[in-house]
Amino acid sequence: MVTPRVVPTDWGAASRLVADAYFPHTLTRLSRDSTAGAVVHTAELGPIRLAGIGWGADVTVESAHPGGYAVNIPISGHLTSVTAGVEVTSPVGWATVCPPDTDTHITGWNRACRILGVGIDRAHLDREMLRVLETERRLPLQIDLTTPEGASWLRLVTSLARQLSDDPGVLSNPLVAEHLAGAVTSALILAATPAAPAPAPRPRIVKRVLDALQADPGRAWTAGDMAECAGVGVRRLQAGFRRHVGRSPSECLLDIRLERAHEELVAAEPSRTVTDIARQWGFTHPGRFAAAYRGRYGTSPSQVLRG
Numbered sequence: 001m002v003t004p005r006v007v008p009t010d011w012g013a014a015s016r017l018v019a020d021a022y023f024p025h026t027l028t029r030l031s032r033d034s035t036a037g038a039v040v041h042t043a044e045l046g047p048i049r050l051a052g053i054g055w056g057a058d059v060t061v062e063s064a065h066p067g068g069y070a071v072n073i074p075i076s077g078h079l080t081s082v083t084a085g086v087e088v089t090s091p092v093g094w095a096t097v098c099p100p101d102t103d104t105h106i107t108g109w110n111r112a113c114r115i116l117g118v119g120i121d122r123a124h125l126d127r128e129m130l131r132v133l134e135t136e137r138r139l140p141l142q143i144d145l146t147t148p149e150g151a152s153w154l155r156l157v158t159s160l161a162r163q164l165s166d167d168p169g170v171l172s173n174p175l176v177a178e179h180l181a182g183a184v185t186s187a188l189i190l191a192a193t194p195a196a197p198a199p200a201p202r203p204r205i206v207k208r209v210l211d212a213l214q215a216d217p218g219r220a221w222t223a224g225d226m227a228e229c230a231g232v233g234v235r236r237l238q239a240g241f242r243r244h245v246g247r248s249p250s251e252c253l254l255d256i257r258l259e260r261a262h263e264e265l266v267a268a269e270p271s272r273t274v275t276d277i278a279r280q281w282g283f284t285h286p287g288r289f290a291a292a293y294r295g296r297y298g299t300s301p302s303q304v305l306r307g
Contacts, residue, residue, distance in 0.1 A: 008040070009035065011029055011035060014027070014035050014040070018040055018051070018053055021042035021051045022042070022049060022117050023065045023068070023119060024066065025061050025063035027059055028059060028061075028062075029055075029058070029059050030057070030058040030060065031057045031058040031059075035057075036056065037054065038054060038056045038057070039056070043164040045181040045184070046174075046178060046181045047120060047121035047124035048119065048121075048184055050116065050118060050119075050164070051116070051118075051119065052075075052115070052116055052117075052161065053114065053117055054113070054114035055109060058109070058110045058111055059109050060106060060107055060108075060109065061105075062103065062106070063098070063103075064102060064103050064104070065101070066100065067100055067101070068100050069097060069099060069119070069120045069122065069125055070098040070104075070117060071095050071097050071117070071118040071119075071120070071143070072096045072106075072115045073095045073116045073117070074091060074115055075114045075115060075116055076112055076113060077091075077092075077110060077112040077114065078092070078113060079096055079109055079115065080107050080108030080109075081098065081105065081106045081107070082104070082107055083099065083104045083105075083141055086141060087107075093144075093145050094143065094144060094145055095142065095145055095150075097139045097142065097192070099139070099141075100122045101122075116157065116158060116161060118188070120184075128182065128186055128224055129189055131224035131233070131234070132186050132223065132233055132235070133189065133233050133234070137193055139189075139193075145191070149187075152187060153187040153191040156183065156184060157184060160180060175220045176284050182222030182223075182224055182225070183223070185224075186222055186223040186224050186234060187223075189234075190223075190234065195235060205231065205232060206230075206240045206241055208230055208231075209229050209230045209237065209249060210245075210252060212226075213249075213252060213253050213256050217253060217256045217260055217281055218257075218260075218280055218282045219282065221253055221282070223250070226249045237249060253282075258297075261278060261280075262293070262297060262304070264277045265277055265301055265305050272305070273305075274290070274301045274302050277305075
């Protein structure tokens with residue numbers, strides 16, 4: 001579900017919009033600004049909520065974030081929050097994590113600050129944590145988004161928020177929403193937890209995943225799905241692929257999908273379309289499929305289909 005960008009008419013409406021879209025809270029306005037600068041834009045991916053929020057005024061916000069994590073990413077300005085007596089200030093390039101069912105007081109949210117908030121159900125994140133890391137760990141109160149893993153996750157969620165704003169229909173397929181939610185959560189866990197040296201998995205574990213990808217490349221695979229198939233954590237699986245294949249599991253999956261789509265395009269009946277074939281093999285975004293296909297085969301999929 002995607003809601004259009006909304007400018008609330010009064011502060012009570014502004015608070016209710018954010019509560020409905022993100023988390024219930026207590027809002028205190030510190031300046032005399034009107035709601036003209038306030039804006040809320042949201043999208044829901046099953047257990048994940050994306051919320052673009054700007055108050056356009058100096059405010060404080062208190063919330064216990066019942067049942068879920070809130071990851072607040074400043075797009076402009078900065079946030080100062082206090083959780084369990086620990087103060088965290090996050091400028092652009094950092095994110096503040098508000099744990100579930102724990103009082104957090106955002107003491108510094110000024111009129112220049114806008115955030116992309118990522119709300120994640122606690123049960124969903126806990127399940128993904130076990131799949132990715134093979135153990136339960138607490139998320140830190142702050143995440144550096146300038147690291148390779150952090151920057152990758154930031155690109156994913158900002159790109160996803162823009163895509164959902166431009167094309168809400170992408171969520172009409174529940175399998176797509178499930179895949180996107182899994183991808184966002186797995187990438188967050190990898191960004192938030194420091195990598196530890198892990199023994200490389202045996203080649204049979206890599207082979208098991210490659211066989212599964214070959215057998216069903218059109219499935220909406222997530223990193224957690226692949227790791228579960230192998231019986232190891234995501235980091236251990238990635239290390240094994242790098243060591244024994246020289247590529248990541250996702251890169252291998254892309255290669256397999258491109259090969260299958262190419263074979264389908266070459267043999268397709270005139271009634272088939274590029275979009276149908278792309279979706280059959282797991283490509284949910286036609287433009288990205290066309291770019292990847294051209295990079296691999298030096299021509300467009302539509303030219304191959306017509307030829």
